[in-house]
Amino acid sequence: MAPKFGTSGLRGLVTELTADLVQDYTQAFIASCDTGGAVHVGQDLRPSSPEIASEVLKAVEAAGLEAVDCGVLPTPALAFSAMAQGHGAIMITGSHIPADRNGLKFYVTSGEISKADETAIVAALGGVSKAAKGARSQQDSAAAFVARYTDAFAKDALSGLRIGVYQHSSVARDLLMTILEALGAEVTPLARSEVFIPVDTEAVDPETRGMLTGWVRAHGLDAIVSTDGDADRPMLAIAPGEIVPGDVLGALTADYVEADVLVTPVSSNTMIEAMEGFSTIHRTRIGSPYVIAAMEEALADDRAARVVGYEANGGFLLGFEAKGLAPLMTRDCVLPILAPLALAKSQGVSLGDLVADLPPRFTAADRLQGIATEASQVFLAELSTDATARASFFEGMPMETAVDQTDGLRVTFEGGDIVHLRPSGNAPEFRCYAESDSADAATALVTRHLESLKARLA
Structure with a gap:
């Protein structure tokens, strides 16, 4: 199947993501979307990502823009940095799918592209003429992303907790260690891999669940955290190794930031309709572009709305400034890991107890x-x-x-x-x-x- 847009970005077989196709999509994006004169380029740890990133950078330069090489980093870190500077971005990642596939995620200056942007990009394919050569630069975009959380949460927010980080081939495997330790947790690295492992946080296989249970027992852990390949989806397991579903993490995170408007796909847990504190709940199709569109509509109706979005995979989108955190209208894995843990600790209970008190769905x-x-x-x-x-x-x-x-x-x-x-x-x-x-x-x-x-x- 030829590469095409899905729920989040362009994806296809690596063999079909040819240099010509990648450059064509990149230049079509630049021609049809607002990039602010520069495009930040990041990549995950798939074997194919460096070569695809190289073709994207070449295409950005060929279009006469500044190509900012951000290297290997989480998708939300790339988006956070690019948006802060008023620039566009392209992440080379296939997210959670196997390594024989890869893809491109596009960001305009305000965040993820919309479905209308996707249509415009497809319409612009094959019709872009090359301009004068642009500039090339490198940038460390990860440090600001780490500071986003270490500045917003108390330094002892996770003190006393023993947390394992299932590192596998996640681009966030080192950043998670840094953030958790900065917030007082005792952190244990687990199963770092130099081979790409397609972890799907929404459908964790029995073998992985067994490993989580074994690690909890072997290391006496309170929780194990991880992400998918490009770190826009969280995974959080609590003793004795039980995984907290992403839509439960989303509901708890919405509670932590004191949101009153929730936007989430139709597939998310219906317990939120029985929870107190949320004035409005919008249900959408599956995919962050649909969640973002509904969030933007809510904000257009009321700029002061405390609106958040999340998906069943756990990716969390913050639409307002909350507890020292600037808005981030793209899926993030870190906030829905930290917020439920910090919320439980602040209440003097385990995360398991906090989850058990939610409506039983x-x-x-x-x-x-x-x-x-x-x-x-x-x-x-x-x-x-x-x-x-x-x-x-x-x-x-x-x-x-x-x-x-x-x-x-x-x-x-x-x-x-x-x-x-x-x-x-x-x-x-x-x-x-x-x-x-x-x-x-x-x-x-x-x-x-x-x-x-x-x-x-x-």
Whole structure:
């Protein structure tokens, strides 16, 4: 499948991300979007990223702009630095997907590009003429990102906590160590890898869960933290190794910053509707561009709105200045790691206890890989339009009480269980989300329906 825009950026097979294609997309971005006269370029730790970054830098120079080489760093760190200087940015990353794929994430001066920007970029492909050669510079954009958190949180915010950092091949593996130690935690590095490992924080595999449990016991840890490859999605596990879902981290972080308007995709945990303190909740399609668009709409209606956004993968977007933190309208992994831990410590309870006090709704998610997108879409279209086909696929479930097609097919059943089916737009994957009144029940729903999907599509 040729590279194309998905829920967050352009992605495709490395073999298809040719020098010509990468340069064409880069110059189309420059021609159609506001970059402020410079483009900051960062990359993750995939083997293919250095070469793709080199082609992007060449294309920026060829367009007559300043090409700022920021090297290896988290996506939110790149965006934070570029936006602070009024510049655009391009991150070379495939996020959580395997290393045979990669991609580009584009940022205008105000943050992530919108779906309208994506359309403009595609329209500008192949029509860009090269200008005079621009300048090339290098910049350390990571230090300001670290200071964002060490300045905003108290120096003892995490004192007394023993925290492991699952480093794998995350671009944030060293920055997380620095930040956690600066806030008083005792930090243990775990499983650093020089080979790229595609960690999906939204669908953590059983082997990784087993490693987390083992590390908690072996090192006497209160928590283990990690991220996906480009560090815009957090992972946080608490003793005895249980992972706190990203949409729970989002709700706790929203509570910490005292937000009153929440924007989150339809797939996120519905417990927020039962929580106190949030005046407005907006549900969107899955993908940060949709979350950002709804956040911007809320801010346009009320510039003083205390609005935040988050996704089920845990990526958190801050739309207002909160507790010394400047707004950052892109997915961030650090704040939804620090805020829940600091909130629990300030209340004198464990994070596990804090989570246990939330309304009892539990989510689970996993994916079926190797499924052609075209086949997934045909199958889902059938279920979406044919109640008989749905009844057959969901055989054994209670009667359906609601069908939501905001993004994919999300079915609510009598008794409150929810199953949400959604094929990936830019990878051969089919995702299944579920929600129930217990963690085991939610997991069982995902397992059951992934097996059904496998039987139909594999």
